[in-house]
Amino acid sequence: MLSTLELRHVIESAFLPTRCCCRVESLGYLQIEIYDSESGSRKLLVTGISQSELVGNQEITKLIEEVRAELHVTRQMRFDASVDKEASDQKNRTAGLIG
Numbered sequence: 325m326l327s328t329l330e331l332r333h334v335i336e337s338a339f340l341p342t343r344c345c346c347r348v349e350s351l352g353y354l355q356i357e358i359y360d361s362e363s364g365s366r367k368l369l370v371t372g373i374s375q376s377e378l379v380g381n382q383e384i385t386k387l388i389e390e391v392r393a394e395l396h397v398t399r400q401m402r403f404d405a406s407v408d409k410e411a412s413d414q415k416n417r418t419a420g421l422i423g
Contacts, residue, residue, distance in 0.1 A: 325379050338388045352376060356391060368395050 332346040343359040354373040359366055370391055378384050
């Protein structure tokens, strides 16, 4: 089993060049925060990760894959929302020209 410091390093390095911060919460649970490279705003927060379950490379790799998948879903949801807003804005501009 990796030390907490080594585990944090492995997780944070897995998301480079994106800024990732891995912290230990109370009772040995981890918290992972991933930030937007341009704005610095938080893109994803994952909490309640049991450090005791991350006993080997397989478990750590699985966690990283799950967080990446969640990050992808979050990006897609934000993209879809921005496309919907843009379409709505365009529709409102067009309606203003017609009416």
